[in-house]
Amino acid sequence: MANSYTYYPDGSPTINLLNVTENIGAVDLWGIELEGDVSPTEGLSLSGSFGLAESEIKSFVCAECLNIAGTDDATGNRLSGVPRLTWTASASYEHPVAEDWWGYARIDYRHRGRQYVDYYNAAWSRNDDKVDLRIGARQDNGLSFEAFATNLFNEQTLTGFRGTDLVTLATNDIRIALPEKRRLGIRFSYEF
Template structure:
């Protein structure tokens, strides 16, 4: 494996406007990652081992290419946890955030991020999970690895667009107690969940609300998290059926002999918080 080299370029500005009521921060950046490395289970057949039956079974489903390195389980192989350079990555992005004081009681805050992260020329292990065409990738060890061309694909789990907005109101009650109310929103765009752009998570928007009083060193707060009860999953990852893999039966596609681990969203939650500073 070659070393992974990361180069970062960034230019930005910060400013205060409207007699100090508006603060803005903005930045343009580019990140170049040469030789992005990914962890993988690497399987080697010991010299002289009787592994032909296993190799033939793996070759039949596109999981191996002759003697050398495999990405699968077998009783006649040696497994090593290692890293493989799969591609170069380029990220281009823009960030903007700011706070605006509206009158004596209102505060408006927001942020926006646009990020485009793509693979350069590269080959990732392994597209057989998704029924994608395979090619040979020759490693420094001399072994070969079954992989799929991912050139130009988007990096997984990074939405291209993210933004948020929050409005906070603060005032005093007749008895002198401070009180506040806050409504905030966060949006994340669609994001792929694998190197091969075979599946994706939909865009999601979450709303949260808080309101409370703060008499001296005591704070009492009512809150609602996920106000609209948005159930967009937080994440998802393909997981092969280990029984089918061990027996080399069927085609390991995303809808055939492959499971999907899903991180479910937290449902709407409401409650009271009490805190005491001393």
């Protein structure tokens, strides 16, 4: 964890930043991760994953918390940037469609649960659910083409959160990145 502290050398009004990488102190962290794959019929593959992460900060002197709430104590809060639940589900199917050609389709569903933006746990992101789709054909000699869509339903969950702004040191200020937009495209490739 990197904490940023302000200091004013020699009574100067100029703000100076001192970035210090520190051990977060003590955290109770436990979780479970499961993954599985199954092929119930020829050409069909199903896969999925599940993750559960529980965390509780036991001790941490939090400079960011001081800017947000006037206290440097983050005890009892969850780690920022760590969603409690994540899971994925995928299905793919491949079948011969012509001599030396295989058609395929794949759909992926990705879920990321809400996560806190800061160590004070004052703000969080909502659940993020995205669906990706690919449909195409490949030839045994390495030629392939496909149509694809990422974030098919154009989910608009914001990402890339950062607590206190390290440039202005503004209190109660959270910076975010724009959401990943839907992308549609066609891809051609040749492997040799």
